[in-house]
Amino acid sequence: MTVIGRRRLEKRHICMQQRTVTMPVKRTEVYSRPTWKHMATPCQPPTYNGQMCTRVQVVHEKAYRDIIDHKTAQQMSYDCCSGWSRENPRADACMKPVCSTRCQNGGNCTAPNTCSCPSGYTGRHCEQDVNECQTEKPCDQQCVNTQGSYFCRCRQGFVLQADQQSCKKVSTNADDAFEARDLENDIDDTDAEVVTRLQKIEKSLANERVHTNELQKSLQATYSVVDTLKSRLSTLEKQAQDVSRLQTNLYKTESRTNKLEGMLNLLLKCRNGPNANCP
Structure with a gap:
């Protein structure tokens, strides 16, 4: 395969893989099959007129039967690289990443075993809540962390402003505000x-x-x-x-x-x- 051909396969996340396959092989086997047969032999003791007596006897006859054997062989094939799958069975490329553990809290699988997390969550599988109060310090005075978000509040004597982060002192005297x-x-x-x-x-x-x-x-x-x-x-x-x-x-x-x-x-x-x- 040429270098250009390999690069095209890489872009489509298709890899050449060697697999061990089991293949059936048919053969004919000869064996001895026992059969009951009626046999005519002179009666014992013999009669004056040579009368024949009939008896049943087991005889072995040659017979044939088909046998299916299974042999292993190495086979080269092209399939999705590890961590990728097809969008649908008819797709000629493997562009869908596979995450062995499901992404949580609305996260999306964007690469093999890699989740892209929404705002407010982190971790390999978006399982951890981000404490914005510690990482961003967005509030003027008091910050309350919640699952996936946060909110600000002010101390007594202050009021929260329209930006939901700033605090302004409540006072009738403009000099104190x-x-x-x-x-x-x-x-x-x-x-x-x-x-x-x-x-x-x-x-x-x-x-x-x-x-x-x-x-x-x-x-x-x-x-x-x-x-x-x-x-x-x-x-x-x-x-x-x-x-x-x-x-x-x-x-x-x-x-x-x-x-x-x-x-x-x-x-x-x-x-x-x-x-x-x-x-």
Whole structure:
């Protein structure tokens, strides 16, 4: 067979195979067959007139019979290569892959013992669920893995956005509202927002134009941002440069927040009564 002929067979997944076949061979056998026959012999004792007596006797005659023997022989044939089969009995090519184990969860057999899995599944036979919460980390806050998929949800005080992944803080004050995803996508903008909030609190303390309850709420909101930044540190470990910058900003934010807390405590003490430390 030429090289071109072999390549054509390979494209059609047809292989030349050597098989051992059993073939029947007919032959004629001669054998001795026993037969009962009537034989006429002189009677014993002999009679005066030579009378003949008849008796039955077994005789062996030559006979013939056909015998079928089975002999093995090597035969070359063309058939589907291992792992492939015909789409139908009349097909002249073997283009249908064979998977010894059925593909699960909607997977398709695309090559011998190879399954192509739908989104959300993996494994040799698509038998394993993909945990998108670990492999993709698609959600801003909380990710719940399900069989073949996942869904996102937000912590208390946040609402899930239209993209079903981002979370936005529920607040009537526009200054307090932000999307959690900004912590990853735009760290500088988030840091600037935190600094702006801290500056407003500092200015309010200096002018004493806000009530204590409002200061406590603002301070609590700032601590909430700090907590969110801390939780994002684990997510941003793979981004070394961003992690380093975030750690620096977090340190500055915590120091500033601690300073504000001290100022708030001092303000409360001064309002409750004279104190030597009061300005």
